[in-house]
Each structure stands twice: as structure tokens, then as C-alpha cells.
Amino acid sequence: MRHSLLVAALVALLPPPACAADAEVEALAGKVDARVLxxxxxxxxxxELGNRELRTAKLVAERLRALGFEDVRTGIASTGVTAVLRGGRPGPRIALRADMDALPVTERSGLPFASKATATxxxxxxxxxxxxxxxxxVGILLGVAEALASKKATLPGEILFIFQPAEEGPPDGEEGGAEEMLAQGIFxxxxxxxxxxxxxxxxxxxGQLGWRSGPAMAASDRFNIVVHGRQTHGSRPWGGIDPIVAAADLVGTAQTIVSRRQDISRLPVVLSFGAIKGGIRYNIIPDSVELVGTIRTFDEGMRQSAFADLRNVAENVARAHGASAVVQVPDTKGNPVTVNDPALAARSVPSLRKAVGDANVVEMGLVMGAEDFSFYAREVPGFFFFVGATPRGEDAARAPSNHSPEFFLDEEALKVxxxxxxxxxxDHQRGAGA
Structure with a gap:
């Protein structure tokens, strides 16, 4: 409560925002809208999937070079691109980031430019x-790059543009994403x-923008569980050990980790199974079943407790069925909580209000989705905000979500x-609200 009151007070102390974007911003954006689209x-x-964004990275690098950006670097963390715009006047050094990777999802949007791409x-x-x-x-940040380059002579400060691969996670056995960009020295x-x-x-x-001060998006961790039984014919289940039945029991029992073992009155926790793979034929009970999923938390103690509880459930439920479980929780390095710096958030919100008007800026609740932008925001103060994608007049709560094969972006979001x-x-570079 005290944190929320502090943020509200900081915002209240700043000059009252206008109800529309500055004329200068509108003019700059208007010149790039068609190219952004x-x-x-x-x-x-x-x-392109994570660490495979070769075509996208080439497009980005070529455009930045054409705009006269300095120090255009490619191949960072596999396919990442960075470049620097140096303004003609003194001012702060900031970074802007966009992620480039797509998902292993078969599109069902019906768009005339829908993807037909496939991969493994x-x-x-x-x-x-x-x-x-x-x-x-990517389109928005390229548009911002072009707009700012057009006023380079009068722009205060320096801006690092980051086009990052593998935000959704690198392929198994590879490094990638924001953490690897930082490991390779961009900051x-x-x-x-x-x-x-x-x-x-x-x-x-x-038309709407969303924001939240402090913890905004959850930490994300992945897990992998393999239940080992003993293969037998489907007509003689007593002749083996059925890992499918054990895995089903495991999934059901794991739901009690959140519902009965975590104090979700304090902070939310999510545990979800995303894939179960086992067997190949209708009448053969297989040797093993693999389960993968995700855990989302906002507190380190709750995170570690969820890890321990899932290991305990997996191992002991499997044992109760005469099976065994090999449990990796987590099985990769996860993303930490995405935290918006309170002072930077307070300073940034008036700019959002200028862009779309007070009524269209929404203070959001905790978001259980995760973002590896969190790694950048652990190094320097960060501010991460949301741009509405569902068409006006539609119920956004019922719209196909991000990661759905039917996810639909109203292209007004590009302009916004x-x-x-x-x-x-x-506003930041000129010190508005400082």
C-alpha cells in the first residue's frame, strides 16, 4: 500500500499531462506510419524462431545503416542487432529494446499476410x-529509429537500439535472449x-496503454519431468508399470501445490503443464512419459517452495505407482520478475498520457506473463509498458490471447x-518532469 501511495504521489507532483500527443510527435510518427505497417x-x-531470426536481423541492420546509425553490430547472442544514435546536443544515455522471435504456433488468423512458415x-x-x-x-522500434534519426541534430543525448533474439527462450542446448545479449557486453x-x-x-x-510500477510481470521457470515405467501390451497392464496413469495422477496432485500449499492471498503463483508426451501406439503401454511446464512467481521464497513441492509430488506420486520420476525443476535458467523502477515509472506515465489521453492509460494488476526485459531492468532502471492490441468495441478479456494461433493485432496498435x-x-531526453 505504501509503495502504491508513493508512486501516486510522485505522479501527482508532475505537471498535468496534455490529452493528445505533441504536435511534433504526431508529425514525426505520421511520416513513418506507412513504413511501420x-x-x-x-x-x-x-x-523466425529464437536464435534463427536471420532475415529479420538483416532487415533491421540494413535499415539502421541506411539511417546513418553508428556502431551497428550484428550477430550478438546469435542474431541480435544493436546500434547507437548520437544526438547533436548533450543529454542522457538510454536504451530501447524490441524482441524479434516468433513462436512454434500454426497461424489461424485468416489474415492475407498470414504466416505459412514451418520449422522444427x-x-x-x-x-x-x-x-x-x-x-x-520490431516495426515500431524501426519507426522510432527513423523518426529520431530525422531530428538527430537537435536530439539530446545518445540512444542504444536493441533488437533482441530469443525472448521466448533459445532452443534447447543454446544460450540466448536478453541475458546473453548482456553477457556479450552490450551494456x-x-x-x-x-x-x-x-x-x-x-x-x-x-488505443489503450497499460503500465504498472514496481513488480509488473512474473518470474518464469520451466520444468521437465520424465516418469519411467515398464512397457507392456495394453491388454496386460499388470505385466508392466503404466507411466501414463502415474503421469495423470501427478498432474492432478500437482494442482494442490498452488491451491493448498502456497499463500496466494499474499502473491499469486501459477503452475501449468504445457506438454505431455508418451507412447506411440494405441495398444502399447510405453516405458516413459515426459511432462514439461512452467512456474510463475513474484517472490523468491514462494518460487523455491514451488520447486521443492513439485519435486516431492513428482517423485512420490510416481513411486506410489511403482514407477520412478526424473525431475528437473527448473530445467533451464528462468526469467526474473520484471520490475519497473518507481521513480522512472512516475516520470514516464505523463508521456503515455500525452500520447493517448488520460482515460486511455490503464494502471494494470500483476501480469503472470514473463519477459526477459527483466534482465535489462536489473542492470539499470527500466520501464516496460503495454500497448492494446484488441480492436475497439471487442471484449479484450475474451480476445484470443498472446501465444494463441488466433491472436489478432489491430494495427492501430502500431500507431499508438x-x-x-x-x-x-x-520527454525523457529533454528532462520533462525531471
């Missing part, structure tokens, strides 16, 4: 789709005083995101 549609039609993911053929909206993020070569990012979001309508980020950058 074209970039987004092109990238949407040609999606975890050994299986899959469709590939920008089901999370990263195509929009050593250019140390910003703040970092900004955005995400299109289905739970907001087009471009203007919001431009307003935010210009």
Missing part, C-alpha cells in the same frame, strides 16, 4: 507464427541510465506504440 506485415509473413521445434515439425506480437515491436560498450520497452497485449483494446515511445523518449 509495411515492416510489421513483412515480418509477420516471414516469422524440439524434434517435431511445427508452424511458425508471430503469435506474441514481436513483429509489431559494457554502452552503459545507459535507463532502458525502455513495450509489448502489444491482447487484454487491452487498441510508435507515438507513445516517441513521446516517452523525447
Amino acid at each position: 509495411a515492416w510489421r506485415r513483412d515480418i509477420h509473413q516471414h516469422p 521445434f524440439r524434434g517435431e515439425p511445427v508452424g511458425v507464427m508471430h503469435a506474441c506480437g514481436h513483429d509489431a515491436h 559494457q560498450r554502452f552503459k545507459p541510465t535507463a532502458v525502455f520497452g513495450l509489448h502489444v497485449f491482447s487484454t487491452l483494446n487498441a 506504440g510508435t507515438r507513445a515511445m516517441l513521446q516517452l523518449v523525447l
